[in-house]
Amino acid sequence: MQPTTLIAHRGASGWAPEHTETAIRLAAELGADAVEPDLVATRDGVLVVRHDNELSETTDVAARAEFADRRRSQPIDGHELEGWFVEDFTWAEVATLRARERLPHLRPLGARQDGRDRVLRFDELLTLADETGLGVVAELKHATHHAAIGLPLDELVADAVRGTRWRAPGALVVESFEESVLHAVRERGVEARLVYLMEHDGTAADLVAGGDASAPTYAEQREDAALAALASRVDAISVAKSVLFERDGERLGTSDLVERARAVGLGTIAWTLRPENAFLEPEHRLGEHDAAWGDWTTEWGMLAALGLEAVFVDHPDLWRRVTARDAPAAPRSACPPPAAR
Template identity: 80%
Template sequence: MQTQVIAHRGASGWAPEHTETAVRLAARLGADAVEPDLVASRDGVLVVRHDNELSETTDIAERAEFAGRSRTQTIDGHELTGWFVEDLTWAELASLRARERLPRLRPASARLDGAEPILRFTELLALADELGLGVVAELKHATHHASIGLPLDAMLADAVAGTRWSAPGALTVESFEERVLHEVRERGLEPRAVYLMDADGTAPDLVAATGASAPSYAEQRTDAGLAALARRVDAISVAKSVLFDRSTGALRASDLAERARAVGLGTITWTLRPENIFLEPEHRLGEHPGAWGGWQTEWAMVAALGLEAVFVDHPDLWRRVSAEIAS
């Protein structure tokens, strides 16, 4: 099985994430699918943004008309101060301009700041249709959104109703919270359900339901945990770091993908990036966090695992590694 290339928020290594430019570039650079993060506006529109706080990825902090809209709230156990998508209508959000989230690491992309507006999910679906890309939609902060009367599962069902994306398997839906994946299916949709798992921590929906007794992501990656997940979801999508093992001293691949495969789970990983700061320490070259390190070596190790898919910021770089391995 060939590993699928999912453009992480578009070709976000080359252009500001979640912009039309990043999505179109992803298609040109060989991506099979694009991954949008979805959050909700005050009036119930699914908005394509990395997070529900807007100051990192838009110009909202510089817009005088929104100066009084900043506030502090706790989301999934973390206190954040800023401007939140759920406080603004889509008409207000549509006036914002996108910007590079990592300008110090990616100054070339930052030169495109302010060039484009942000997108709605329906607009991204239309782009994917035009470009022949699959869509892997991440529902962000589902428990938080439900608590304020903005259920992401219902909005997703409304967004795809009457389109080809409502057909069984046409859409992939992922979340760090398993519960919302089942709620999407209860809406009558049959997407491929992917459970996102961080290296550490615990799913917010499990914490909300059972508190301190909730199993961590690490506990859910045990043999017993994977077997249980295989009865409920189609695949897991894990932080790249858990694919590596240093128990013998030298860096080598872990057995996670093999164990998941044994119980019928697909395995996906996120996010492959060439900059030093995102590489395993063994593959960093020099001291600058934004310099490109030995990414080819690291990505080749990942490629050897035969994963279902990989999330990449630079789809063309993964294609290069894949071609070198094939030859």
């Protein structure tokens, strides 16, 4: 069985603000095999590396008086959101913003680095990945929304990959919670492994937008017949880690999804592994504080035993420790996790 690929989730985002050059370089130092950027598009069609198309969670845009009038609300994938949206900005404007920690209440170390880095374009990230030897697992965010406003992500990704003359096209994976955009990317000639992201619950936004009242939920798409059909269209599924746990009474165990997917030729990827109590299964939390690190070694060990194709991890060095490979030391500047009480 092939070793599980270690994907640094938006870089080493447990140690530095996500999607920054600092986090990406650190991910390579800490033993990651690949980095996962989320991609959204500016008004003038530049792909930028941000968690979402709303910018205030991860940049200083809310503190910038010159952009105060850009604040608005709009529906995104069926949810009304308010803030500053990347599609209302040109790249030249986004380039003036500084990155911030998205989870400051859980990650004070990252918050202390607010303002250090600027926002990256996708082509810049490809160059960084090439330099550091990282593969790239690019997530296309809100593809149906972007297409509706004239910013088709499949076209922009194809242009970005061609434009960089990236030297490692075989190291590219493209993923999305919307299957249709994956096929559009391949139709544009992009060489990439296609991965279908699946929430625990809910239905894909492109299926909902299609108006089919009988559109399957993500859970229904994980049933045997649907998995077999998916295997003819994509290379792997990537699921919320909660999907891989199940309970027999009070005992926490793992589900058979990885086995069932493997049986039809699909790889299985899990997201996102984090050590803080806030993200662990209840059985693995220690103390009452969300920011405290719980029994993450037990939880991650259970997932490691499944033979996953890959995992998304915020702290790459911790996964290496669990899988007993030679793990680089954590950054010296890293403060210890808050003590559980």
